[in-house]
Amino acid sequence: MLTVLILFVIFLVLYLACRRPATLPPGVWGLPVVGKLPTTSVDLCTQVDQLRNKYGDIIMWRMGCQINVFLCDYNIIKKVFARPEFSYRPDYFTYSIWGEGQMLGIIFGNGEAWKNSRRFALRQLRDLGMGKTRLEEAIQYEATCLVHNFRQHTGKAQPLPMSVGVAVLNIIWKMVADTRYEMDDPKGHKFIRLVQDVCQSLQGPIFIFNLFPVLLHLAPPFIKKKLGYYTLKKITSEIIEFVSEFIEDHKATLNPSQPRDLIDHLLLEHNNNNTQHIPISYDEEMNMRVVVSDLFFAGAETTTAMVHWSLCYLIKYPIVQHNIQKEIDASFPKGTLPYYSERNKLPYLEATIHEIHRIVSLTPMSVAHSVTQDTQLEGYTLPKGTVVLAYTESCHRNPQLWERPHQFYPEHFLNTDGSFKSRTEGFMPFGTGRRSCAGESLAKVELFVLLVALLQNFTFTKPPGESITTEKDPNVIIINTAKPFNVIITERQ
Ligand code: HEM
Numbered sequence: 367m368l369t370v371l372i373l374f375v376i377f378l379v380l381y382l383a384c385r386r387p388a389t390l391p392p393g394v395w396g397l398p399v400v401g402k403l404p405t406t407s408v409d410l411c412t413q414v415d416q417l418r419n420k421y422g423d424i425i426m427w428r429m430g431c432q433i434n435v436f437l438c439d440y441n442i443i444k445k446v447f448a449r450p451e452f453s454y455r456p457d458y459f460t461y462s463i464w465g466e467g468q469m470l471g472i473i474f475g476n477g478e479a480w481k482n483s484r485r486f487a488l489r490q491l492r493d494l495g496m497g498k499t500r501l502e503e504a505i506q507y508e509a510t511c512l513v514h515n516f517r518q519h520t521g522k523a524q525p526l527p528m529s530v531g532v533a534v535l536n537i538i539w540k541m542v543a544d545t546r547y548e549m550d551d552p553k554g555h556k557f558i559r560l561v562q563d564v565c566q567s568l569q570g571p572i573f574i575f576n577l578f579p580v581l582l583h584l585a586p587p588f589i590k591k592k593l594g595y596y597t598l599k600k601i602t603s604e605i606i607e608f609v610s611e612f613i614e615d616h617k618a619t620l621n622p623s624q625p626r627d628l629i630d631h632l633l634l635e636h637n638n639n640n641t642q643h644i645p646i647s648y649d650e651e652m653n654m655r656v657v658v659s660d661l662f663f664a665g666a667e668t669t670t671a672m673v674h675w676s677l678c679y680l681i682k683y684p685i686v687q688h689n690i691q692k693e694i695d696a697s698f699p700k701g702t703l704p705y706y707s708e709r710n711k712l713p714y715l716e717a718t719i720h721e722i723h724r725i726v727s728l729t730p731m732s733v734a735h736s737v738t739q740d741t742q743l744e745g746y747t748l749p750k751g752t753v754v755l756a757y758t759e760s761c762h763r764n765p766q767l768w769e770r771p772h773q774f775y776p777e778h779f780l781n782t783d784g785s786f787k788s789r790t791e792g793f794m795p796f797g798t799g800r801r802s803c804a805g806e807s808l809a810k811v812e813l814f815v816l817l818v819a820l821l822q823n824f825t826f827t828k829p830p831g832e833s834i835t836t837e838k839d840p841n842v843i844i845i846n847t848a849k850p851f852n853v854i855i856t857e858r859q
Contacts, residue, residue, distance in 0.1 A: 386428075389747035391435055393417060393426030401428035403577070409840035411730050411759055414438070418760065424744060430577030432456075434753045435743070436731075438760040440767070440792045446743060447735065447756060447799030455480075455801075456736035456753045458576040460568055463602050464656045468649070471656030472804060473664060473733065483657050488804055490631040494541045499705065504540055505812055506703045508533040509819035515549035516824055516855055523829035523852045526677060530816075531558035531670045537812055538665030538805075542658060543612045544627040560605055561667045567598045569844050609658045613651075629658060665805055668728060669812050671847045675726045676719065676817055678848045679774055681826050682834050686776060690715045691858070694822050700858075704818055706811045712818070713786040717779035719813055723795035725774050725836075727759035728846055732797045758794050767792035774836070825856045 386395045394417065396402030404410050414436050417425045423439035437443045446452050454476050455461055461474035469476045472484045495501035515529040529549035535558060536546040547554030572594040575582055581589075590596060616629045625631050632654050680687040690712075697711040698704050709716050735754045740747055748754070763771040768778055781787045796803035803809070820826075828834045834851050 387747070387749060390433065390749075391424040391426040391743070391746045392421040393428075393435075395426075395428050399431065401430050401432070401577075403429055406841070409838065410843055411757070414757055415760065424746070432577050432753060433749065433751070434755060435748060436755050436757050438757045440761040440764070440794070442744065443756040443758070443761070443794070444798050446754070447797070447801065450800065451737055451739070451741045452735050452754055453800040454736045454738050456576070456734050456751070457579075458734070459579060459582060460572060460576055460598070463598065464606070464659060465652055468652070470649075470653045471660045473660045475653075475656070476738075479653060483653065484804060486632075486635060487628065487657055487661070490628050491541055491808075493631075494628065501537075501541070501808070502705050502811055502815070505537055505815045506819075508536050508546075509703060509815050511536075511549055512816065513819050513823045516820065517857060520824070520855045520857050523832070523854055525850055526674060526853055528555050528558060530673050531555075531561075531666065533816065534670045534673070534812060535561075535662075535666045538661055538808070540627075542628045542661050542665075543616075544629075545612070557608065557662075558666065558670070560601060560608070561663055564598070564601045564605060564663065565667050565845055565847070567594055567601055569841055570594045572598050573843065605659050605662065606655055609655050609662065613654060613658065628661070629654075632657065661805075664803075665808070667845060668805075669809050671728060671845060672722070672726070672809070672813055673816055674848045675728070676722050676813070677820075677826050677853065678834060678836060678851055679722055679725075680718075680821075681828050681851070681853060682836060683774060684827070686718055686774075687821065687826065690718060690817075691821050691825070694818055698818060698822060700822055703815060703822075706814055709814060710786070713780065713784060714776065715814070715817065715821075716786045718776040719817065720779040720789075720793070721774060721776045724762045724768070724778065724793060726846060727762050728795060729797075729844065730757070730759035730846055731843060732756040732758050732794075733801070733844075735801065756794070756797065758797070761792040761794065764792050823858055825858055827854045827856065828852070829854055 394402050404413055414425065414427075417427065417436070418438050423437065423442060425436045425438070427434045427436065437446060455469060455474050457469065462469050464471060464474060470479065470483075472480065472487060475483055492498075495504065512529055512533040515527060519527050527549075532547055532549050532551070532554040535554060539545050539547075571592075574593055575595065585593070585595075613629055613633075616627075616633060620630055620633055622634055625634055636650050636654070680690070693712050693714045697708075704712065732755065735756070737748050737750060737752050737754065739750050741752075742748075743754075761767070765771045769775065770778070779787050779789060796806040796809070829852050832852055835849055837849065838846050839849065
């Protein structure tokens with residue numbers, strides 16, 4: 367009798383705790399406690415598309431005890447993400463693991479700490495050259511090194527050389543840590559693998575801990591192992607350790623009158639420009655490590671993934687590759703590289719890069735936002751803790767906005783006279799609003815210069831008898847990377 371009573375009380379408490387509030391957007395509530403988990407047989411975007419057909423552009427979907435709201439309309443996303451109430455990150459395990467349980471840094475930080483870290487890093491990166499000629503010259507230098515490296519990889523079927531990642535890493539790492547790696551340096555390759563591994567690990571079953579944080583305390587070690595908990599811990603601590611070594615090294619060699627890079631500026635900021643000793647509190651030091659890891663992670667993986675996607679599409683659509691090469695040859699013969707301000711001379715390339723951003727939607731659900739108090743949204747009330755996701759891919763494939771939403775069609779971004787057509791409506795590869803990408807201007811220049819350098823010097827084709835796919839990995843929820851492919855690199859005469 368007592369057992370029945372206890373069970374009844376537990377059930378009642380769970381029922382009351384998991385009751386659907388009346389003011390939520392329409393969508394899926396699911397079962398008490400578990401809500402409705404996404405299936406693994408179909409990708410998340412397709413599942414949200416199905417809900418969108420039924421419920422419209424604002425969809426609620428409870429997974430575990432966590433309420434998610436998916437925004438599928440460009441104007442709604444733009445309006446909502448401009449509001450400060452929506453500029454928080456959810457208290458996910460996979461977000462706080464970087465700060466040993468605290469939400470630190472730029473990507474995953476919250477509140478004043480996030481605002482200050484973002485503002486400070488952006489100001490310093492700008493002073494160190496981001497958006498300026500000095501940085502463009504550094505990018506051109508890396509592009510030239512990349513071309514030299516690709517010459518050693520011509521004529522045979524192989525995956526894209528690791529040097530793509532090294533060039534991209536060098537660009538951000540020069541500003542952040544005043545360091546660069548030779549294209550074949552195994553150390554550089556190791557760091558690139560670390561970033562790839564963390565990205566892969568974050569997209570795996572580890573996500574279940576974000577939906578059921580209680581499992582972090584309840585799950586036995588073998589389940590944690592199966593869900594990738596220990597793997598993620600190991601990789602994040604390797605990255606943090608790697609970053610810490612740089613910070614320690616910078617502390618030992620800091621010259622306050624000549625800060626070399628972002629790490630020096632962070633150290634000076636924490637020490638009021640006094641280097642006699644560095645009384646940085648544990649939390650400040652931790653935040654510094656996370657800020658630097660953020661830039662290492664966000665700066666390397668995203669742009670590298672976009673270079674891979676770009677070459678994948680250009681191999682699949684050789685006519686587009688040929689048109690770009692013709693355009694480059696007319697304005698920038700071998701040995702000359704453009705500045706980003708000269709992109710009006712390469713409208714077809716510019717349109718193609720935009721189209722690749724659109725069709726690929728590198729971060730299809732952007733990065734999760736959340737509200738930290740009950741918040742109004744288009745007539746609904748979202749309870750504190752609701753996770754809000756901008757489903758940017760749905761905007762990128764909206765048939766009302768794009769002539770051929772599911773096809774690769776650079777003409778989406780071209781005027782009839784062949785000039786570049788700038789389009790903002792429905793297009794937001796770098797997110798929008800207060801948490802939009804902090805590296806957008808850097809990424810745009812990188813992608814542009816690296817592609818010009820590669821296409822000016824090489825033609826990329828698929829090996830005979832092999833196929834190349836632009837299909838996405840159905841398990842992607844964060845960064846959508848191209849499936850590995852083989853390529854034949856041929857030097858152009
Ligand atoms: C093609 C390359 C890139 C794409 C498509 C991209 C896309 C994005 C997106 C969609 C977000 C999330 C926006 C949101 O939460 O609403 C983001 C955030 C961020 N990105 Fe990028 N990104 C790229 C390259 C870079 C680079 C090169 C850097 C390095 C400086 C960078 C640094 C960041 C940072 C620090 C954030 C977090 C901003 C915040 O939470 O305040 N990104 N990026």
